Amino acid sequence: MPGKEELNASSIFAKGFSPRMKSEDLLQYWKTELGVENVRGIRLVICPLITHEFAESKDVQKRQQKKQKMKQDIVSKHFMGDCYVFLKNKELAQQVCGKTFDCHGRQILTGPGPLYSNVCRLEVKREVIPFQMDKCLYIQNLPYYATWLDITKWIESAKIKVEHVYKHPGETFAYARLHFDFSAAEAQKLLDMQVLTGYRPKVIALSPDDSRKIWDRIAIRRVGAEVNLILSNK
Structure with missing residues (x-):
């Protein structure tokens, strides 16, 4: 079994998947993209999520005043589309790191593994019409x-x-x-x-x-x- 340092060195961080994607489907996706023999496994990033429930209001501005309309906060943990992918070796991880992939129309961004956080950022230029x-x-x-x-x-x-x-x-x-x-x-x-x-x-x-x-x-x-x-x- 590879040690923790070896796993970290041969891993990448990926973000952009659908929150509804199951772990087995996610693993199969990476095996299809990179080859079955090149993927050791994956680890989902599970985030705490606060869901707000609001009282009904016909006025849009009142609906936006969340603190006043909040009835309760529901705190739970969910997969929000980020994961770590553990690859066969460090060299392969370095080749894959930084590449973008497509998953059912979603752009998947990749970066270095568990030593880093929020390593990928999609900078979008916008204009207001x-x-x-x-x-x-x-x-x-x-x-x-x-x-x-x-x-x-x-x-x-x-x-x-x-x-x-x-x-x-x-x-x-x-x-x-x-x-x-x-x-x-x-x-x-x-x-x-x-x-x-x-x-x-x-x-x-x-x-x-x-x-x-x-x-x-x-x-x-x-x-x-x-x-x-x-x-x-x-």
């Missing part, structure tokens, strides 16, 4: 593990083109900005009966006043991106 009326959706009753990509695909499954989705990890609500060819009222009707991983989210077409209050979260257009490695010891 002018305000548009009747383009904003407020989506409730989402599964806490749903990501912006899950919600984007869910909206697009109803033949609706979406430009941007904002959802904070662990929350059960999100905001979406639609393409100029679609109206929020039209999208609300089309999404009324759409199911997302067993959940039936509630979609609300925001009024112009409410849309302006959250516009800075969804009025973003990506104009470029690059991956950087941050080599900072814990």
Whole structure:
């Protein structure tokens, strides 16, 4: 059996997987990408997660005042998409470290192993677009593990083109900005009966006043991106 130092030296850190991905599927993914003989195993990074429950409110601004509307905090531990991969040797780890991979449309970033924390960062250049009326959706009753990509695909499954989705990890609500060819009222009707991983989210077409209050979260257009490695010891 290899020692701890050898395992650390031959490991990489990877982030960007779906939080719903099972450990056996994750292990199989790396064996497929790098070869069965090159992968010793994986270790999931399990993070504490605080999920907030809120009282219902018809006013968007009041819903955003989390401390006032909080009923209780649910603290639990979940896999949020990061893992360590233990490879056959140090040389292979050095070859793989820093590369990007694709997993069902997700960009997987890699960096050095357990001696480092948050080693990968995707720096995205963005621009804020002018305000548009009747383009904003407020989506409730989402599964806490749903990501912006899950919600984007869910909206697009109803033949609706979406430009941007904002959802904070662990929350059960999100905001979406639609393409100029679609109206929020039209999208609300089309999404009324759409199911997302067993959940039936509630979609609300925001009024112009409410849309302006959250516009800075969804009025973003990506104009470029690059991956950087941050080599900072814990």
